[in-house]
Amino acid sequence: MAPSADNDAHTSQWSLTPVLSPEEEQELKEYTSGNINPPLCLYFAAPIIDKKQISRLTQILSLQYPLPDCMKHLKRVRAQQTRLEMLLRPASLEEKMTFSKDSGADCTENAGICRSENIRKDDDTSQVPSLTDIFKDGAIDLSGLGDPFVVSVPMRSARNRKEQQVWAGIWPSTYHEKPKTVNLEEASHGGVSDEEKLRIGAHMRRAIEAAQLNQARGGKGIGAVVVDQESGKVLAVGTDRSGEKRELLLHACMVVIDMVARQQGGGAYECLAGLENEQQPKMHSVTKDDEKQIGDEKENRKRTKESSEHCTGELPYLCTGYEVYVTHEPCIMCSMALLHSRVSCVYYGCCSPGGALGTFYRLHCHPGLNHKFLVFRGVMENECKALDVGQEV
Amino acid sequence: MDTTNIPEEPSEMTEEMKSWMEKAFQMAQDALDNGEVPVGCLMVHDNQLVGQGRNEVNETKNATRHAEMVAVDQVLDWCRKNDRNSTQVFENTVLYVTVEPCIMCAGALRLLRIPLVVYGCRNERFGGCGSVLNVAGDDISDTGAQFKCISGYNAQKAVEMLKTFYKQENPNAPKSKVRKKE
Numbered sequence: 001m002a003p004s005a006d007n008d009a010h011t012s013q014w015s016l017t018p019v020l021s022p023e024e025e026q027e028l029k030e031y032t033s034g035n036i037n038p039p040l041c042l043y044f045a046a047p048i049i050d051k052k053q054i055s056r057l058t059q060i061l062s063l064q065y066p067l068p069d070c071m072k073h074l075k076r077v078r079a080q081q082t083r084l085e086m087l088l089r090p091a092s093l094e095e096k097m098t099f100s101k102d103s104g105a106d107c108t109e110n111a112g113i114c115r116s117e118n119i120r121k122d123d124d125t126s127q128v129p130s131l132t133d134i135f136k137d138g139a140i141d142l143s144g145l146g147d148p149f150v151v152s153v154p155m156r157s158a159r160n161r162k163e164q165q166v167w168a169g170i171w172p173s174t175y176h177e178k179p180k181t182v183n184l185e186e187a188s189h190g191g192v193s194d195e196e197k198l199r200i201g202a203h204m205r206r207a208i209e210a211a212q213l214n215q216a217r218g219g220k221g222i223g224a225v226v227v228d229q230e231s232g233k234v235l236a237v238g239t240d241r242s243g244e245k246r247e248l249l250l251h252a253c254m255v256v257i258d259m260v261a262r263q264q265g266g267g268a269y270e271c272l273a274g275l276e277n278e279q280q281p282k283m284h285s286v287t288k289d290d291e292k293q294i295g296d297e298k299e300n301r302k303r304t305k306e307s308s309e310h311c312t313g314e315l316p317y318l319c320t321g322y323e324v325y326v327t328h329e330p331c332i333m334c335s336m337a338l339l340h341s342r343v344s345c346v347y348y349g350c351c352s353p354g355g356a357l358g359t360f361y362r363l364h365c366h367p368g369l370n371h372k373f374l375v376f377r378g379v380m381e382n383e384c385k386a387l388d389v390g391q392e393v
Numbered sequence: 394m395d396t397t398n399i400p401e402e403p404s405e406m407t408e409e410m411k412s413w414m415e416k417a418f419q420m421a422q423d424a425l426d427n428g429e430v431p432v433g434c435l436m437v438h439d440n441q442l443v444g445q446g447r448n449e450v451n452e453t454k455n456a457t458r459h460a461e462m463v464a465v466d467q468v469l470d471w472c473r474k475n476d477r478n479s480t481q482v483f484e485n486t487v488l489y490v491t492v493e494p495c496i497m498c499a500g501a502l503r504l505l506r507i508p509l510v511v512y513g514c515r516n517e518r519f520g521g522c523g524s525v526l527n528v529a530g531d532d533i534s535d536t537g538a539q540f541k542c543i544s545g546y547n548a549q550k551a552v553e554m555l556k557t558f559y560k561q562e563n564p565n566a567p568k569s570k571v572r573k574k575e
Contacts, residue, residue, distance in 0.1 A: 245479055246469055249462070249501050258455050266454025268466075318456050331536055332528055333500030336521070340456035340497060353534035356500075360533050361526065363496070368525045370518065 014382065016192055016200065016347075018182040019358040019375040021365035027159055032188040036166045039155040042096050044088040044134050046148040048077070053144025057086060064138045065089045073157035075172040087171075088134055091150060098127055160184055182374065200347055203227055203325045204379045206237055208349075211252075211327050211387050214239035221387035224252035224326040226260055226319065229344060235322065236260050238275070247271060252326055253334035257341050260319055319343045327384040329355030329377065335363040338373070345374040349384025405543050410511050413437055413489040414546045418513075420447045420460070421491045421554055428561075431554040434460040434490035436468050438482055444468035461490060461498040465505065483507055491551045493544065496521035499528035503537035511543045513551035 020028060030036045048054060058076050065088065067074055077086050128150055131142050153171040158164040164175040186192060192200075203225050211223030222240040227233065238255035241247045250269065259275065261267045316322075319341040327349045330338065335356035338346060346357060346364065356363045357375045364375045413435055420433025424447035436444035446463030450456055468486065472479040483505040488494075491513040494502060499521025502510060510522065510529070521528035522542045529540050 246473060248469070248479065248483075248505060249465060254457060257457055261453055261455035264454045266452065268449070268453040268455050268458050268463075318454070331500060331504070332521075332533065333497050333504060336495065336497030336500060336519075337457045340495075340519075342456070354536035360531075360536075363526075366525070 014201075014380050015378050016197060016376050017378045018187055019362065019364070019377055020182065021362060021367075024182065024365070028182070028184060028187055031160060031162055031184045034162070036163055038163070038166055038170060040152040040170070041155045042091040042150050043074075043153050044091055044128070044148050045085050045151045046088060046131065047146035048084040048086055048144055049146045050144035051084065054084070054086075056141075057144055060140050061086070061088065064140060065135075070156065071153075073173040073175070074153055075174065078172045085151075086145070087151075087153070088131075088148065095129070199232075200325075200376075200379055203234070203323070204327070204347060204349060204384075206234065207325045207327050208380065208383050208387065210237050210239050215387060219243055222252045222326070222328050223387075224256045224324060226256045227323045227325065228316075229321050229323050235263065238272075241271070249333065251331065251334050253324065253330050254337055256324065257319065257337055260322070260341075264316065317342070323347065325379070327387055328352050329357055329359055332356040332361060332363070335361070339363060339369060339371050342371050343373055345376070347376045347379045349377075349379050350381050351377060406511070406546060409440075410487075410489070410543070411546065413487075414491075414511060414513065416442075416445075417489045417491050418547065418550065420445060421551070424448050424460070425554055425558055431558050432460045432490065432492045434464050434488060436464045436486050436488055438468075438486040443471045443482065443486065457497060459495060459498050461488065461494055462501060464488070465501065480506075487511065491547075492516050492555065493520040493522050493524055493542075494529075495519035496526050496528055499526075500536065502540055503528065503533070506538040507540055508538075509541050509543070511546065513544070513546050514548035514555075515544070 018028075048057070054077065061076065067076075067087070068090070071090070074087060077084055079085075128148050131145060131148055132139075134148055135142070151171065154167045154173060157173060158167045158175045159178075161175075161177075164173070167173045167175070207223035207225045209223070210225070211219075211221045214223065215221030220240045220243055224236075224238050225234060226236040228235055236256040236259035238252055238259055240252045241250040241255060244250070247269075250271075255269075255272060258267055258269050258272050262272065267273070319338070320343075322343050323345045324338060324343050325347045329348045329350065329352040330346070331352065331354055348357065351359045354360050358377060362375075363369070364373045417433045417435050420435070421431040422433070424433060425431035427447075429448040429451055431448075433447050434445065435442055444464040444467030446460040446465075446467060448460050449458040449463055468482060469479055471477070472482050484507075486507055488502065488507055488510045489512075490510065493512050493514065493516040494510060495516060496519055512522070515524045517524055519525060522544070523529070529542055532539070
């Protein structure tokens with residue numbers, strides 16, 4: 001790659017890309033494009049012709065024909081312009097086959113997705129069984145219900161506000177906003193604020209400088225930095241040492257994890273004992289309100305102390321609440337080490353062929369694991385790529 | 394991998410392997426007696442014990458100090474003392490461990506090109522040899538070499554030890570958030 005003209009630190013051209021799970025990736029794609037295709041399935045519904053029966057019908061249906069757990073987002077009753085309508089029960093596979101054959105509606109069970117223009121017309125009752133047939137598995141008092149029809153409803157709950165808007169146009173559904181791994185609105189507009197980017201870049205620069213130094217001494221040129229998210233304090237700066245015959249597994253992440261352990265009164269690798277002082281130059285805290293706080297070191301320190309005491313009142317547990325900046329995407333060993341250490345966020349520069357935070361695995365969002373963390377790639381990517389790497393990261 | 398599901402003893406297991414596994418179980422018991430996750434392991438090179446370890450996460454406050462990682466460091470020490478090339482030694486070393494290596498350890502074993510791992514029970518939470526991921530067998534670029542596993546020896550005993558441990562509360566775990574809010 002050609003070194004860009006504006007390689008200058010402060011104007012460097014890089015973009016922060018969240019590394020998402022395949023599901024989140026799809027969600028973000030649809031969110032950004034606005035092209036949301038809700039997965040739909042078919043239900044029987046009927047108009048309510050006697051409003052006095054609503055509460056009785058709702059009660060008896062929830063007892064005898066409860067909505068399946070995965071469909072609890074659906075509301076039983078919807079208000080149309082002229083009437084109220086009630087969901088009865090899902091259409092079975094055989095019943096669906098009959099509809100699609102006869103009406104030509106493009107609702108295949110496998111795809112599970114119908115484009116909105118293909119949603120069946122509510123007034124298409126030609127093939128719909130009678131209420132008695134619909135409730136043949138357990139007869140109920142049908143008074144109050146009109147002629148049944150078939151309706152498409154969203155197969156799962158909405159994951160975000162945009163989806164919820166689409167869902168609402170199909171069948172009224174409840175929506176509970178869940179904490180997101182990544183702010184969709186922010187991600188769809190190309191990432192974080194300039195201020196935050198500056199903060200992330202400054203920490204990555206530290207990792208790159210350490211890597212350059214390491215490389216000059218014959219190392220692989222991979223660097224890592226641990227930062228306490230809350231205080232902005234840099235806790236450890238380390239580099240890969242695996243080139244040494246004696247320290248085969250001391251990749252940069254393994255090094256900084258042990259440096260943090262050492263500060264907490266633990267630590268396993270004797271060879272790292274003296275390093276903190278050597279590699280920990282001036283205290284470097286870049287926080288969101290850096291500009292306000294700058295030059296007021298005392299105030300800053302006080303705040304840090306207070307907040308950490310307020311939050312835990314004890315020593316931190318492993319790397320809980322810490323961010324890790326690493327020049328290259330960590331390998332599977334390092335990625336799992338970071339997960340075991342319960343880091344909250346990893347930023348890396350360039351991808352590695354066997355990388356486990358996006359390239360070969362996406363360990364940080366693997367559904368089978370007990371801790372999840374955020375991962376962003378692309379931080380000062382060109383500068384990181386320029387660090388000539390050995391074989392294994 | 395289907396083979397990891399079979400509880401009977403694997404046919405490839407030799408008497409020699411069984412006796413090494415028994416020693417690994419003694420290490421696991423030692424870990425349990427010391428309040429660490431009961432996992433024990435041995436590294437055997439040319440019929441010689443060159444490293445052993447048990448979990449040391451709590452005493453080092455380093456979450457990566459699993460039994461295997463501790464044993465690897467002992468092998469490195471052994472190589473230094475005996476003036477041996479560690480790369481070559483690892484390539485001819487068998488790991489015996491009471492529980493399936495986790496994803497991190499499986500990655501480490503790959504990087505060291507350890508050819509064979511003999512283990513007791515599966516590790517449903519973190520296993521890297523088929524339970525959660527198959528780091529041992531996947532074709533991962535730039536990450537050492539794949540390794541073979543023989544599993545199932547005394548699996549029941551290994552599981553019982555883990556259960557005993559997890560019944561106790563981990564004194565080092567953070568207080569639950571629910572409690573903090575109240």
